[in-house]
Amino acid sequence: MPFPFPRPRLAALFASLALACAAHAQSARPTLREAVDAAWSLSPQARALVSRQAELDARARAVGSFLAAAPTVSLAHKAGRGNASGAQETEAEISAPLWQPRLRSATASQVEADRAALSAQIAAAKLKLAAEARELATAAAVAEAQLELASRKVSEANAVAADTERRVKAGESARVDSLRAQSALSEAQSARAAAEGALARALANWRALTGMPQLASLDEAPGPEGAHPIVQAAEAQARAARSKLEVTEADRRDPMEIGLGVVRERPGGGAATENAVRLSLRVPLGGDIRNGARIAAARAELDTAEAELDAARRLAGAEREAAVAELDAARRSERLAADRERFAREAQELIAKSHRLGETDLPTRLRADAERFEAELARARASIEARRALSKLNQANGAMP
Template sequence: MPRIERIFCIALAVLGGSVGSAWAQLKPPPAIPGPAQIPNSAATPPQPGFRPAPPVASANTPVLTLTEVFDAAWQRQPEARSLQARQDAAAARKEAAASWTAEPVALELSGQTDQMNNNLGRREYTAGVAIPLWLPNERSRSMAVAEAEQRATASSTLLAQLQTAAEVREAYWSWQLARIGFVLARERLLNAQQLTADVSRRVRAGDLARADQHQAEGAQAGAEAELAEAASALAAAGQRLRALSGLTLPADATAQPEALLTEPAPELVRDASALGDRHPAVMELLNRTEIARRSAELAQARTRGTPELMLATGRDRGAFGDSYQQSVTVGVRIPFGSDSRNRASISSAQAQAIEAETQLALEQGRIQATLDSVQVRLESTRTQLTAAERRAQLARESRAFFEKSFKAGETDLPTRLRIELEAIAAERQAARARVELAATISALRQALGLLPQQNTP
């Protein structure tokens, strides 16, 4: 071959290699999979030298706070939708108790005639009113019952809010834990793909055996299975939270454990009696007891049926040609008392009061036991978080050391895989400890009867 042709062929080969190298550098790295995009073992591994950065939540990604979920969930509750009607009913009962008459005034109209008989011209027309009268002390005690029922309406609403908050807190922190578990599982898969690509390159170069590539691919397959399981758990937790609140959950699952919006830690209360009547459950039982007591007092005042004052005026004549005569009638209608009915009302109200007082004592004991349990759990969780964060820091440093050592050929693959699993386990433990601490603070606020309230970012 002439010299000029050989030079031309060499130039073409060099140019082709340069274009191929440039094209390889322009190929984008593999996209981070989402919950519905779980990679399989047949996927092409990342390019050698690619190191995925840890997932970071976008600054523009909306953060779904616990308070937002609670507000949305409460608006869907039957107690919230019927609140206005129950408040109107309580106000109407109080207004009725403040009336000057025990029941509405009745109008009575009547007429008499002999037109259907001998028709002598007898006519009589009467118009009157019947005014129900309060029994002694009945009006004031009816007012006391109406005021107690009005307070009970507010306390029952607050108790319903606290019960909704318990469901929301449990579902919200379960969802947060599932999100973080998914992110850690995805990060493990990316690391496993990177390691598999590195091992494949070294196997082709003859530095490692084929068995090492099988071990790396097996670790990648295990990471894929773990990611699929984490995606399933995230979907289940999201469905539960969505069913409770009706909100559309953020599509971005890149939640960082350090960025959790926790509730403010409340002041520790060792004795439940120090809460007084601030706890919604205690307030509800106190109001129920007050209603029962007031009802018993009202039953004692109602010793008989409602008496009536009757005022009437009449106009009558005896026969044709007689002048009409005007008359006025004043009367009182007093029902006889019923001792058995009165005793039944009083005994029923007293039984309700005893039940409410007994339930109050049991509820205070339950609150005290919950406070003791949650406070011990809070101290334990803080200790676990400190140890878990220390372990995660050491594991990250160890992984960096062994990664460099493995690339230099000073560490075998089984050791490298073990260090990787230990680092992932340490990160998972630290992330779970952060969520557990946030959930424990929420549990403490729940035990104290406080509604959800989150710190600002």
């Protein structure tokens, strides 16, 4: 069966067009930062965290009020019976709870600490989402490189099979060489199909996270080493827990209540109606029964937050050290993979030329082709892994794309 074999000029034209299209697609790709912003807009966690802003605003308005809670109104009416028939008494009172000493300022501090903790949580959540976007973009880039090389391998195997078929018809090669060439072509086509499936899966995962149909570019510049958002979130959470403990210690009893009432009394028996104004003050008493468990729970929450802060600092330091080592190793691997690819390419070109001249058999040519393909794939992976290692170092430093 004949196989199409493109002429050199036509093949060069196709290659130039492919490179131009690839360059245009690369330039039109969104950045990782744009992808992270798109993923954040779709994240359920983002919506939940942003909704907490309304809660904090309501708490801030409550702290700004002169009263500790909403006032209450009470009404009472009594009517006499028997000997006291005709006597009546009506009471109306409005009472309002007042802030305890230090409780109002402690509550205001807690609201501000919770607001800072929320902002830090949002930054940490965005950084974690950036890690997912970086990993998915890397996986998709590897799948793209595999598909590109697999497609080129199919073209090369197709050309070898066509050349071998021509030689068999001319009586220059045995029929077994044609079968070997077609087997190599089928293997290359199978590898391309597998690469297409891997890329489809990577693209599906990418769209599920970001909602974007196109992959982001992996090009990242080294980010500065600064405060890590996850550590900052743990620090803010510890401050919020400390503020909560201060509020709990200041809130040792129910709020005092001041009341203003009017009493209208008619003794009966034709006596005149009497009116009076009443001022009341209610001071609840505190005790360990009310406060002991609450203070203990707040202290336990603070201890947990401080322990999590220590763990976050240790983890951030370890991740930064590991990322630096991984980047150094990835760059060395990239250089070695480039050398391997150069050696394999030069060897394959020599063997291919020798095969065209009839000096080398087909199995040797196929092995050289396979070695070159593996070397090119290894170099593409090493290049992507180097960019991935730089991205992971930025992630470990707490730098957004």
